[in-house]
Amino acid sequence: xxxxxxxxxxxxxxxPSGCGKTTILRMIAGLEFPDAGGAIHFGDxxxxxxxxxxxxxxxxxQSYALFPNMTVAENVAYGLKVQKVGKAERDxxxxxxxxxxxxxxxxxx
Numbered sequence: 001x002x003x004x005x006x007x008x009x010x011x012x013x014x015x016p017s018g019c020g021k022t023t024i025l026r027m028i029a030g031l032e033f034p035d036a037g038g039a040i041h042f043g044d045x046x047x048x049x050x051x052x053x054x055x056x057x058x059x060x061x062q063s064y065a066l067f068p069n070m071t072v073a074e075n076v077a078y079g080l081k082v083q084k085v086g087k088a089e090r091d092x093x094x095x096x097x098x099x100x101x102x103x104x105x106x107x108x109x
Contacts, residue, residue: 010100029057056083073098073107 013021026032030052039048058079073094080090098104
C-alpha cells in the first residue's frame with residue numbers, strides 16, 4: 001500500500017466497515033505500526049518508529065465528541081490549543097475546517 005499526500009491537500013478515506021481505514025489513520029498517527037518492511041514517511045523523514053507526540057498528527061475518532069463537555073468548535077480547536085496556537089489564528093482555522101466539512105452550523109453544539 002502506497003499513499004502520498006501533498007502538503008495542504010485534503011484526503012478522505014472511504015470504504016466499507018473493516019477495510020482498514022481506521023488502521024491506516026492509526027498508523028499515520030503512530031498508534032499502530034506497519035507490518036515488517038512497511039514504513040511511514042512524512043516528506044523525507046521516516047517516522048515509522050517516531051513517538052506519537054513527535055508526529056504532530058491529530059485524530060478524532062468516530063464516537064461522539066472527543067470531549068463531550070465541549071462544543072464541536074472547542075473539540076476541533078483542542079489540538080491547536082495544546083500546540084499553543086494563538087486564539088485569533090485558532091478561531092480562524094477552526095472556522096475554516098468547519099466550513100470545509102460543511103458543519104459550521106454545528107460549531108456551538
